Amino acid sequence: MHAQPLGGPHYLNAGFKMIMRPGLRMYVLLPLSINIAVFVGMIYFAVQRFNGWVEQLMPNLPSWLSFLNYLLWPLFVALVLLIIFFTFTTIANLIASPFNSFLAEKVEVIARGNDHFPAFSWGELFAMVPRTLAREMRKLGYFLPRALGLLILSLIPGVNIIAAPLWLLFNIWMMAVQYIDYPADNNKVSWTLMLEWLRTKRWLSLGFGGITYLALMIPFFNLIAMPAAIAGATLLWVDHRQVAHSSN
Helix, strand or coil: CCCCCCCHHHHHHHHHHHHCCHHHHHHHHHHHHHHHHHHHHHHHHHHHHHHHHHHHHCCCCCHHHHHHHHHHHHHHHHHHHHHHHHHHHHHHHHHHHHHHHHHHHHHHHHHCCCCCCCCCCHHHHHHCHHHHHHHHHHHHHHHHHHHHHHHHHHCCCCHHHHHHHHHHHHHHHHHHHHHHHHHHHHCCCCHHHHHHHHHHCHHHHHHHHHHHHHHHCCCCHHHHHHHHHHHHHHHHHHHHHHHHHHHC
């Protein structure tokens, strides 16, 4: 058990090891296939539009300040990359949410000491669809107002310089929210209680979210990092929920 506040990176590593287990292979391949399809589509679309998006976000500076464009260009390229990244993960997680919850459920079975669970069942998977999609919409309801505020901030000349670091911090937090929510929802923990629990373990959550964010930013590697993040978040949940329950 890794209970130290900055132990988040350990769980992503443990997640990679977990998804290599033969019994979990089918549960990993399904969300992985969906992620590949979404990733290819997003890359194609982003390549076509990327320069235009950066130019639209760049402030119109007077000629005597034109030299600042060379300094601001990397900042706004980073901002566009952050927006593309989170759009990709949001769409992929929305489509693959039943598969992701299914994987989290099976990882939790193993994490609690039982290596034997029933064979893959399409009926069990489809039964999870309404609940998991409703939870994903709840995540979008949490994400969109905050993302809209940051987007508006990024369009205000001068103030938009701070938009990129704020997007970065928000994305890291959302990585923890996104992946910890799968085991939380499987255990019928409400959205509000899940967020409260994450806040009580803020540094652990940000540590896990940060390393997950870095892994998901690496093209192609991010495809396998997604199921690893689901497994790692489930292991984190099991470890630290057990601590919370034993202390009550």
